[in-house]
Amino acid sequence: MISPLLIIASIALLVAVLINKLFQSDYGWFNRLRRPQWLTFESAIPFIWISVFICGVYSAYELWIKQPGKTETWLFMGAYLLLEILIMAYTPVMCKLRSLQAGTIIGATGFFWGLILAVLLWPISRVSVFLLLPYLLWSPVGTYVTWEMISLNPLDK
Template sequence: MKKSTFLVFIIVYLFFSISGFLFPFDSDWYRTLAKPDWTPDGSVIGIIWAILFGFIALSTAIVYQERGFGRHNSEYMSLLGINYILNQVFSYLQFNLHALFATFMDALFITITTLLLIFLAGRQNRFAGWLLLPYFLWTAFATYLSWLFYSLN
């Protein structure tokens, strides 16, 4: 593995993780929400995201190693950028604005862009695509959960 590939992994991981620092989990507000009984605990959600950010970063590093981030890979990079922004906005909408419907819509767009990323990454490296499958499954679950939070509150 090239140093630059490892650097891509670190940068992507840190960028995706930054929302946890910019928009911290509002546990007091979160506790007041009506939630399904099977809703994962906030600490479990944090651990899952930490693992998923590793998968996203590894997938992106593999894509970079395969083809770089030049013009020929602009479709993947653009979609990853959109997905990243949506991911960051989710935490802001939920924990700063407490905007549950907007959070649901954002989660839906994250899920859609993640599915598209699976196909774009998979075209370059099958393993890179598969690495994003847990991210897609989690965001689909988070979308459903966000809808329930909105509906119940």
């Protein structure tokens, strides 16, 4: 039998690849935009996101091993999937639309969906909630950076 962790991780990777393929965008546009002066940690952002995704996969896995195959667990897996779609849609959709406002809206929506997921998970698996904390802490930072970039790039709002 295939490990649930391997299945969850594979689906997460497949979703990430598909979203990036579906929304082939002009990432050069985003790279040319001005950033806030205080954003000195931009080179660390890919590593932060890798950590966030690993924790997210383990969060879903922890829930699965706690309640394997239950209808409620499948619904939560759908909620995790929607959260990943929101996270992965942020950059390609923002770049496709060339709209920092769109990025801010997607980022904020993802954060609130993650928060709802965490609240609903709390009575079932606190480990799963704690593994969502890196996302819940990082997502507002990324959303705030995007929001700040609107005033620095008024033609690309």
